[in-house]
Amino acid sequence: MIYADNAATTRMSETAIQTMTSLMNENWGNPSSLYVHGQKAKEALEKAREEIASVIGANAREILFTSGGSEADNQIILSAAGLGEKNGKKHIISSAFEHHAVLHTLKKLEREGFEITLLDVHENGIVDPSQVEDAIRDDTCLVTIMYANNEIGTIQPIRKIGEICRRKHVLFHTDAVQAIGHIPVDVAADNIDLLSASAHKFHGPKGVGFLYAKKGIRLQSLIEGGAQERGLRAGTENVPGIAAMAAALKEAQEGMETAAAHQKKMRDKLIEGLKQIPHCALNGDAARRLPGNVNFCFEGIEGESLLLLLDDKGICASSGSACTSGSLDPSHVLLAIGRVHDVAHGSLRLSIGETITEEEADYIIRSVREVVEYLRGFSPIWRDLMSGKKEFIL
Amino acid sequence: MALYSEKVMDHFRNPRNVGVIEDANGIGEVGNAKCGDIMKMYLKIEDDIVQDVKFETFGCGSAIASSSMATELIKGKPLSEVRKLTNQAVAEALDGLPGYKMHCSVLAEEAIQSALEDYESRQGKPAEGAGT
Ligand SMILES: Cc1ncc(COP(=O)(O)O)c(C=O)c1O
Numbered sequence: 001m002i003y004a005d006n007a008a009t010t011r012m013s014e015t016a017i018q019t020m021t022s023l024m025n026e027n028w029g030n031p032s033s034l035y036v037h038g039q040k041a042k043e044a045l046e047k048a049r050e051e052i053a054s055v056i057g058a059n060a061r062e063i064l065f066t067s068g069g070s071e072a073d074n075q076i077i078l079s080a081a082g083l084g085e086k087n088g089k090k091h092i093i094s095s096a097f098e099h100h101a102v103l104h105t106l107k108k109l110e111r112e113g114f115e116i117t118l119l120d121v122h123e124n125g126i127v128d129p130s131q132v133e134d135a136i137r138d139d140t141c142l143v144t145i146m147y148a149n150n151e152i153g154t155i156q157p158i159r160k161i162g163e164i165c166r167r168k169h170v171l172f173h174t175d176a177v178q179a180i181g182h183i184p185v186d187v188a189a190d191n192i193d194l195l196s197a198s199a200h201k202f203h204g205p206k207g208v209g210f211l212y213a214k215k216g217i218r219l220q221s222l223i224e225g226g227a228q229e230r231g232l233r234a235g236t237e238n239v240p241g242i243a244a245m246a247a248a249l250k251e252a253q254e255g256m257e258t259a260a261a262h263q264k265k266m267r268d269k270l271i272e273g274l275k276q277i278p279h280c281a282l283n284g285d286a287a288r289r290l291p292g293n294v295n296f297c298f299e300g301i302e303g304e305s306l307l308l309l310l311d312d313k314g315i316c317a318s319s320g321s322a323c324t325s326g327s328l329d330p331s332h333v334l335l336a337i338g339r340v341h342d343v344a345h346g347s348l349r350l351s352i353g354e355t356i357t358e359e360e361a362d363y364i365i366r367s368v369r370e371v372v373e374y375l376r377g378f379s380p381i382w383r384d385l386m387s388g389k390k391e392f393i394l
Numbered sequence: 395m396a397l398y399s400e401k402v403m404d405h406f407r408n409p410r411n412v413g414v415i416e417d418a419n420g421i422g423e424v425g426n427a428k429c430g431d432i433m434k435m436y437l438k439i440e441d442d443i444v445q446d447v448k449f450e451t452f453g454c455g456s457a458i459a460s461s462s463m464a465t466e467l468i469k470g471k472p473l474s475e476v477r478k479l480t481n482q483a484v485a486e487a488l489d490g491l492p493g494y495k496m497h498c499s500v501l502a503e504e505a506i507q508s509a510l511e512d513y514e515s516r517q518g519k520p521a522e523g524a525g526t
């Protein structure tokens with residue numbers, strides 16, 4: 001099997017699994033208990049906090065553990081909105097292609113009377129910092145722009161956006177779920193006030209994540225109960241998961257340069273190879289994208305059948321087609337970069353891992369070519385395009 | 395657990411009656427690229443019997459399997475039976491479809507009914523449409 005869906009989730013690293021099982025076997029006490037067995041778990045928890053903080057250039061007290069990226073996004077956005085509301089500021093700026101954990105939270109706030117501005121992400125899938133500057137108003141309480149997009153992998157000019165927000169005294173959040181562990185992220189250098197991350201995207205366990213909130217920013221709790229996480233997130237901590245997340249992140253950070261260089265080489269090989277297929281287009285900027293992300297639209301075919309046939313060939317990938325999502329609309333990300341429905345349905349996302357080989361990349365290229373050609377062979381749209389009855393879009 | 399039944403995957407991987415009938419006397423195309431599935435059915439009808447049927451589909455696994463199964467269900471059948479074909483019959487013959495994929499089997503039913511209407515309208519004005 002060639003796993004090329006690392007943006008969906010990653011395989012846990014050996015180190016993370018070992019960290020997790022050793023805590024489950026030995027250090028399984030409740031970190032809130034006062035006896036030594038509990039305090040050992042507490043130590044593991046705080047060590048994880050230190051490690052994570054040091055990777056992203058934060059202070060341990062600025063890190064809060066959550067159940068993943070979605071919870072972190074929700075808690076941060078709702079907290080910032082609450083702070084804004086207190087000061088009569090009810091305007092939030094974001095982008096059209098954020099993850100649903102952000103977009104749906106913003107929708108909820110909109111229903112509660114907030115005004116939301118979703119910035120255009122252009123054809124290349126990148127927000128222009130000047131758009132942010134222009135959109136900021138006196139009543140803007142939050143700018144939330146993702147570090148890197150989960151479908152097309154485009155990396156946003158976070159540092160510049162952060163700088164603008166600092167200058168304008170507006171809180172800046174970035175959903176860094178796809179970036180952390182893959183490209184350098186430093187909350188101080190990048191002028192980030194609030195950040196979300198998720199362990200399972202960097203070879204840690206699922207259902208664990210963290211958020212960063214710069215010292216002085218008061219968060220709201222989403223879950224009421226005990227006093228864990230300084231009263232900001234009740235519930236006995238998932239100590240094994242959290243420790244495994246820290247171990248995975250440290251490992252990812254240490255191997256980042258080597259991994260990214262190899263992935264970029266393989267990414268560009270895939271892009272070059274797939275580009276040879278007639279009437280296709282790369283989605284998102286070719287250079288300013290995550291080292292592991294390849295995303296194409298192929299005209300005349302539909303994404304789900306492409307995925308099923310690739311699965312038959314042992315390749316795990318994903319698509320933004322409607323029929324893979326259960327709704328009639330294709331991915332909001334592809335629509336946001338201006339792909340029309342007709343071609344957005346025929347998309348393919350390959351998110352390659354650190355260990356992909358040249359041979360595997362060659363095999364993927366060959367397989368995608370074969371499957372696209374096969375599906376076009378009995379596609380009525382392709383027939384109309386070839387006969388000139390319809391005009392090619394790509 | 396796979397997304398689809400064995401039957402669906404069989405018809406998806408080895409679709410029956412794929413292609414075009416050059417001298418079809420009933421052609422129907424339904425769906426649109428906006429919703430993500432398009433089906434085109436070609437019928438060759440003689441003596442009120444579907445002598446031959448072929449399809450082309452742009453769509454998901456369920457759409458391709460539904461088109462394939464629908465052609466199997468009407469091939470060699472009298473028009474009186476073809477008119478009664480429902481999407482439920484197509485889905486059942488495929489050992490079921492996931493709930494949110496039922497619309498793809500509806501398209502198969504509609505494509506066949508649309509091809510049938512085309513045939514009937516051509517019969518109404520035989521000089522023009524026939525054989526194109
Ligand atoms: C950009 C982005 N944000 C948030 C999430 C949600 O993370 P989690 O699955 O940990 O809740 C994801 C995961 O798909 C993501 O890619």
Ligand SMILES: [Zn+2]
Pocket residue numbers: 323430431453454455456457495498
């Ligand atoms: Zn479908």
